[in-house]
Amino acid sequence: MTLESHSQLQSHASRAIRSLKDLTGPKGLPFLGNMLEIEMGQMHRKLETWAEIYGDSYQFTIGPRQFMVCANPDDISTVLKDRPGGFSRTSRLQLIARELGIEGVFSANGDVWRRQRPLVMAAFNPTHVKAYFPSLRIVTNRFLKRWTTYANVLQPFDLEPELMRYTVDVTAGLAFGSDINTIESEDVTIQKHLEDIFxxxxxxxxxPFPYWHWIKFAEDRKLDEDIKFVHKAVLEFIHAARERLERDPTLREHPGNMLEAMIVARGEDNTALTESELIGNVVTMLLAGEDTTAHTLAWLIHMLYHHPAVMERVRTEVDQVLGSEPLPVCHEQLGQLDYIDTCINEAMRLRPVAPLIVLEACHDSVVAGTAITKGTVLMLLTRVGSMDTGNFVDASMFNPDRWTASSTAANQRKVSIPFGAGPRMCPGRYLALEEMKMVISTLVWNFDIVEVATPDGKEVQEKLAFTLSPVGLRMKLKPRIQQSLSGRR
Known part of the structure; x- marks a missing residue:
């Protein structure tokens, strides 16, 4: 259950440490390995199933590439904390990001990451996020009007695309100072391009190998078009931000949004982001801000619908905090939505947007008693520990009360890590939590949920496309019963 540096490994060479080839795992086919057993959209589920069979540590192959899988929370925590020195994003991810022109803090490693991280963190700090609240409320009010239109005629709608309109508008408005307003648009929006990129x-x-270097299929050519569209939008964001900084020099001391903060920010060595790094980080914010928050919201809304007692407690809290207002009017109200906070934590435990984290060893190491060489790719299964009854009582049940301050053991928060852990924890977590509280509080104050279901009525399925999303959820709303509102006025 330890991870050691190469020098430590040499000093303990006499220990009986197994090698990667000694690990058990699913038997693969010659040349292909286990490739035919893995469906990309269900890869995490297959790896979780194999963990039940082969244990917390095992190996498998895709073509010539061998991977080590870790599912033990202690091992995962140790690996995540040993970044960026011991483990990094994979060289394959860096290659892909570089080729697509989306190199940012997410894919960066080593000194490049160390230089970019403080600049991005400064843009996402709680003080900046709090200052964005008035704009967040404007976007939420637009969102409320859109859903009211659906509710007035009981029109069902696809849940994920709606939530992605909201999260992209928030990211573009709050992070880049650009009001793209996809909520009120019926055109093909940037969200679809981002979804395809993911x-x-x-x-x-x-x-198994970078086939696109030699041949491009229709979806690869489509990816080129997606990247071109997104890059064009990003360059417009950056151009507009620089024009604002030129017109108003005081913004250099007090940036109005995250993009302005990144443009004027300086690291300890007084080195600004390069143009490519700036573009890459803007694209990274769009990808991360649009996808992860929308997915968690979709899962949470689905869970609340199927747990009416929990929904009623959420509504009681919202009524007390918002009073007669249909959506939060000040940042401080979000901090009072404690029960919604527990619901968000529970939804992220059951359906983490990153159930699979892929890293690469920077040097020869020991992980979970297994000696691995530099370049070995690790796959960390973050949900396995969260579904272990040894860590959570009735682990498969949706129970927000497990996250109340009086009942939550410190170990539970170490096991459930929806925003990651260690030095590379998600920098946008504060903004994500505020967005989720805004949407849920506005939803339950204004509407009754008639239905949240798949078109065929079957259990909702998971799909992994870099992040974990529900497949095909549709929602139908109706305006909240007026009598219940009058009692609060």
Whole structure:
């Protein structure tokens, strides 16, 4: 259950440490390995199933590529904390990001990451996030009007695309100072391009070899168009931000949004982000801000609908905090939504957006008693520990009360790590939590949920396209019963 540096490994060479080839795992086919057993959209589920069979540590192959899988929370925590020195994003991810022109803090390693991280963290700190609240409320009010239109005629709608409109508008408005307003648009929006980029990132990340260097299929050509569209939008964001800084020099001391903060920020060595790094980080914010928050919201809304007692407690809290207002009017109200906070934590435990984290060893090491060489790719299964009854009572049940301050053991928060852990914990977590509280509080104050279901009525399925999303959820709303509102006025 330890991870040691190369020098430590040499000093303990006499220990009986197994090698990667000694690990058990699913038997593969010659040349192909286990490739035919893995469906990309269900890869995490297959790896979780194999963990039940082969244990917390095992190995498998895709073509000539061998991977080590870790599912033990202690091992995962140790690996995540040993970044960026011991483990990093994979060289394959860096290659793909560089080729697509989306190199940012997410894919960066080593000194490049160390230089970029403080600049991005400064843009996402709680003080900046709090200052964005008035704009967040404007976007939420637009969102409320859109859903009211659906509710007034009981029109069902696809849940994920709606939530992605909201999260992209928030990211573009709050992070970049650009009001793209996809909520009120019926055109094909940037979200669809971002969704396709995520899917292709995962496909290329786990491909047996970089086939696209020699041949491009229709979806690869489509990816080129997606990247072109997103880059054009990003360059417009950056151009607009620089124009604002030129017009108002005081913004250099007090940036109005995250992009302005990144443009004017300086690291300890007084070195600004390069143009390519700036572009890459803007794209990274769009990808991360649009996808992860929308997915968690979709899962949470689905869970609340199927747990009416929990929903009623959420509504009681919202009524007390918001009073007669249909959505939060000040940042401080979000901090009072404690029960919604527990619901978010529970949804992220059951359906983490990153159930699979892929890293690469920077040097020869020991992970979970297994000696691995530099370049070995690790796959960390973050949900296995969260579903272990040894860590959570009735682990498969949706129970927000397990996250109340009086009942939550410190170990539970170490096991469930929806935003990652260690030095590379998600920098946008504060903004994500505020967005989720805004949406849920506005939803339950204004509407009754008639239904949240798949078109065929079957249990909702998971799909992994770099992040974990529900497949095909549709929602139907109706305006909240007026009598219940009058009692609060």
């Amino acid at each position: 899917r292709m990132l995962q496909k290329r990340l786990f491909a």
